[in-house]
Amino acid sequence: MTEIEQLLTRVADKARNTRPWGWTSLPEPVDAATVARAEAALGFRLPQLLTDLYLRVGDGGFGPEYGLLPLLDSPPADEPAAVTQYLANRESARKDPDWPWPEGVLPISHWGCAMYACVDCRSPHATVLFFEPNADDADHAWYVDAPSLADWLRAWVDGTGWYEETNDGLQMAPWADLRIRTASARAS
Template identity: 85%
Template structure:
């Protein structure tokens, strides 16, 4: 069994036994056609591990705090789907270029207070970023939560995330690539 397969097994075990706030059950996994439809709407592919979470474990409803957002379709009474939130954030960029949303940075989990955990789908390691819009400006609203989706999931499974009571003092580094990734958006 590969390291990724072991991680998926551990995530699936925890997903079956814990419910994030607001979720009463674990949604069914997506089928390949729904994943393909989501990627077509987004205009980019999901990192393989993120796709596997949705295809093998469930369409959201597991993970830290409020859990992963559903990918394409919103639950009956909950957060918008990740695709819907991404498109809204990109549209917001056109209306307010001082707060650009980087291309291919998909919000996957809501933390409350308009904060999101996001996966940088452009990078091979799929770093997880924290968007904290309560900052004074957009450049200071982005942090590196984990260098990879693998690390982020491992922290959740092992209880090592910054959101755990035992780790409240954890500091996150600012996302150094924000300016580079949004330069084209700001120039237009």
């Protein structure tokens, strides 16, 4: 069994046995057609590990804090689907260029107060970013939560994420690529 297969098994086990805030049950996984519709709406492919989570574990409803967002359609939880939130964030960025939303950065988990964990679908390891819009400006609103989606999931399964009460001292580094990734969007 590969390391990713082992991680998916551990995530699935924890997902079956814990509920994030606001979720009463684990939604059924999506099918391949739903993933294809989501990617068509987004205009880019999802990282394989993220696709596997939605295809094999559930359509959201597991993970840290409020859990993963549903991918395309909103099930009983009041959370918007990841695709819907991404498209809304990109549209807002077009209206307010001082608060850019980078292309390919998909919000996957809501943290409350408009904060999101996001997967950079353009990075080779699917870097997980943290968006904190309560900052003074966009340059201070983006942080690297984990170098990869696999690392982010391991932190959740192992209880070592920055959001755990026992890890108050952990801090995230600012995302240095924000302006690089949004410069072309501002020019167009």
